[in-house]
Amino acid sequence: MDDQRLRVLLVDDDEDDYIITRDLLAEVKGRQVAMDWVSTFDEAIAAIGRNSHDVYLLDYRLGARSGLELMRESLASGCKAPMILLTGQGDHDVDMEAMKAGAADYLVKSEINAYLLERSIRYAIEKKRAEAQILHMAYYDSLTSLPNRLLFQDRLNQAIIHAERYERMSAMMFLDLDNFKRINDTFGHRVGDLLLKAVADRLKECVRDSDSVARQHTDILNITVARQGGDEFTVLLSEVREPEDAAKVAQRFLDRLSQPFLLDGHEVFITVSIGIAIYEVDGKDLESLLKNADAAMYHAKEQGKNNYQFYKHSMNATSLEKLEFENDLRRALERKEFLLYYQPQIDVRTGGIVGMEALIRWQHPGRGMVSPAEFIPMAEETGLIIPIGAWVLQTACAQNKAWQAAGLTPIPVSVNLSNRQFRQRDLMQAITAAVETSGLEPRHLVLEITESAIMHEPAVSSAMLHQLTAQGLRLAMDDFGTGYSSLGNLKRLPIYAIKIDRSFVMDITTDPDDAAITKAIIAMGRNLNLTVIAEGVETEQQLAFLYEQGCHTIQGYLISPPLPAHEASDILAREKEGAGIGLDICRRIVKHGKGKDTIA
Numbered sequence: 164m165d166d167q168r169l170r171v172l173l174v175d176d177d178e179d180d181y182i183i184t185r186d187l188l189a190e191v192k193g194r195q196v197a198m199d200w201v202s203t204f205d206e207a208i209a210a211i212g213r214n215s216h217d218v219y220l221l222d223y224r225l226g227a228r229s230g231l232e233l234m235r236e237s238l239a240s241g242c243k244a245p246m247i248l249l250t251g252q253g254d255h256d257v258d259m260e261a262m263k264a265g266a267a268d269y270l271v272k273s274e275i276n277a278y279l280l281e282r283s284i285r286y287a288i289e290k291k292r293a294e295a296q297i298l299h300m301a302y303y304d305s306l307t308s309l310p311n312r313l314l315f316q317d318r319l320n321q322a323i324i325h326a327e328r329y330e331r332m333s334a335m336m337f338l339d340l341d342n343f344k345r346i347n348d349t350f351g352h353r354v355g356d357l358l359l360k361a362v363a364d365r366l367k368e369c370v371r372d373s374d375s376v377a378r379q380h381t382d383i384l385n386i387t388v389a390r391q392g393g394d395e396f397t398v399l400l401s402e403v404r405e406p407e408d409a410a411k412v413a414q415r416f417l418d419r420l421s422q423p424f425l426l427d428g429h430e431v432f433i434t435v436s437i438g439i440a441i442y443e444v445d446g447k448d449l450e451s452l453l454k455n456a457d458a459a460m461y462h463a464k465e466q467g468k469n470n471y472q473f474y475k476h477s478m479n480a481t482s483l484e485k486l487e488f489e490n491d492l493r494r495a496l497e498r499k500e501f502l503l504y505y506q507p508q509i510d511v512r513t514g515g516i517v518g519m520e521a522l523i524r525w526q527h528p529g530r531g532m533v534s535p536a537e538f539i540p541m542a543e544e545t546g547l548i549i550p551i552g553a554w555v556l557q558t559a560c561a562q563n564k565a566w567q568a569a570g571l572t573p574i575p576v577s578v579n580l581s582n583r584q585f586r587q588r589d590l591m592q593a594i595t596a597a598v599e600t601s602g603l604e605p606r607h608l609v610l611e612i613t614e615s616a617i618m619h620e621p622a623v624s625s626a627m628l629h630q631l632t633a634q635g636l637r638l639a640m641d642d643f644g645t646g647y648s649s650l651g652n653l654k655r656l657p658i659y660a661i662k663i664d665r666s667f668v669m670d671i672t673t674d675p676d677d678a679a680i681t682k683a684i685i686a687m688g689r690n691l692n693l694t695v696i697a698e699g700v701e702t703e704q705q706l707a708f709l710y711e712q713g714c715h716t717i718q719g720y721l722i723s724p725p726l727p728a729h730e731a732s733d734i735l736a737r738e739k740e741g742a743g744i745g746l747d748i749c750r751r752i753v754k755h756g757k758g759k760d761t762i763a
């Protein structure tokens with residue numbers, strides 16, 4: 164026994180016996196003993212439940228109840244400390260029963276002396292400790308302290324029973340480190356072991372944090388990470404809502420493990436291949452789930468490693484495809500797959516370029532050019548819009564600064580902000596960073612926001628918009644007419660322009676309703692002293708109509724589609740030489756048109 168105080172609880176309804184036991188324990192040498200005493204069954208249950216003693220001494224006779232009952236109940240509710248039963252002279256059958264029920268020892272009260280009592284307690288505690296250690300060795304991996312294969316199988320079996328009974332879904336994963344042998348061969352087994360330990364720690368960490376993705380976006384209740392042996396790990400998600408939950412956890416493992424490890428002074432890189440099987444589509448019992456998760460893991464290896472795969476039944480093609488797309492999107496920034504295109508905005512009165520709208524494009528390795536309409540919603544949903552948006556801001560500001568540095572006429576560049584970006588707290592920092600890093604004057608930056616972003620929380624938004632304009636940049640209301648902003652609101656917001664949505668412009672020459680709406684928007688914008696920009700202008704007829712109504716700034720395929728940066732640079736350069744892209748068209752319109760405020 165170590166030299167800390169030994170905490171003993173005596174359960175005995177006889178005060179005399181308490182006094183005797185107390186005095187006997189006081190004689191114990193070499194170790195301080197702190198004894199508590201309770202005299203009823205119920206008090207005992209409560210005290211044992213608090214789990215604050217090293218050993219329990221239970222009197223066999225406890226009024227109407229017995230010490231044996233107390234012992235059974237306590238053990239059933241998980242009591243870990245050893246229990247010694249104190250019996251009377253004639254209770255020999257009870258003694259046997261007590262040992263069978265799990266008593267560490269029994270002592271006949273009349274025979275107890277200080278030496279016997281101390282020895283019994285000491286043995287009881289030692290025995291428990293040894294048992295616990297053996298149990299731990301049997302169920303836990305000694306290198307990583309993770310549950311081992313046996314315990315994992317036990318938990319998986321329980322999860323299957325639970326899932327069956329409550330008609331829930333469980334998922335299990337098989338993880339295998341990629342090229343682990345090479346690490347062992349290169350750095351030696353010591354580093355190999357360190358790596359396995361570090362991998363185990365990261366896996367635990369991924370599922371432990373209460374704020375982790377694993378829990379944040381899913382309903383997974385219980386996660387067990389185990390070491391299967393060698394460089395193989397298994398993970399059990401005992402209750403998932405849908406297969407995507409498992410995919411999210413797998414993705415988190417992939418991300419976390421791909422960060423370098425520093426082991427014994429070596430920087431070690433490792434990846435992992437993961438196979439996922441879902442109860443019960445991929446298997447109704449332990450063997451088939453394990454086998455199929457393993458097969459899925461091999462499939463992941465074949466797919467080039469460092470990825471996860473579901474066993475074929477568990478996901479239908481569309482959700483799989485969606486997940487793959489999401490994964491691709493996650494990596495697109497670091498793989499530099501995004502591009503910015505620029506679409507010129509023209510003042511019809513002069514034909515000159517008065518701005519460029521930056522529009523993002525995704526050069527997907529397999530699918531070619533992907534339009535923002537396809538990936539911005541997913542970027543919003545996953546939160547990836549925040550880093551992507553920051554990249555757009557930086558790139559657009561840097562490009563505009565480069566145009567100015569090349570001696571081109573300074574124009575503002577417009578950047579689209581999505582709703583989620585707009586609600587993000589550090590939007591201001593992202594903007595300041597983009598402006599400061601590029602050295603662009605804020606007045607050469609326009610942010611395009613949508614009505615719905617503002618309508619979400621009008622008061623907060625208004626404060627935010629004022630804060631933004633205080634920095635010197637300008638704001639335009641995009642897709643105007645599709646939302647529900649009230650006129651009153653519009654008047655209060657510090658915006659300089661509204662952009663008439665393409666859906667109205669499209670039909671102004673054929674649909675009287677759209678023509679009427681567009682007219683009204685233009686008139687209203689002018690009355691509020693706002694610049695009115697029409698987007699999606701494709702024909703000269705549309706342009707003529709807009710011009711006649713007093714809308715002077717236009718954007719659309721009629722003048723130019725969005726262009727890659729170098730082509731946008733070319734048209735800016737040509738404009739500087741007097742060969743502006745919209746000059747001819749605009750001259751024709753202005754000459755024939757009945758436009759208001761015609762200058763040229």
Ligand code: C2E
Pocket residue numbers: 506521522523534535536539552555579580581611641642665698699700701718719720721724725
């Ligand atoms: P938006 O801001 O209203 O941009 C105008 C869209 O209309 C662009 O589509 C543009 O290519 C297209 N367009 C321009 N002129 C014409 C035309 O004459 N005819 C037709 N049919 N279309 C025309 P795009 O580039 O596909 O972008 C779609 C939307 O995606 C944008 O609508 C914007 O809301 C969003 N978006 C684009 N880039 C970004 C970005 O960097 N960040 C965020 N948050 N959203 C972006």
Ligand code: MG
Pocket residue numbers: 520579611641
């Ligand atoms: Mg826009």
Ligand code: MG
Pocket residue numbers: 641642662664665698
């Ligand atoms: Mg728009």
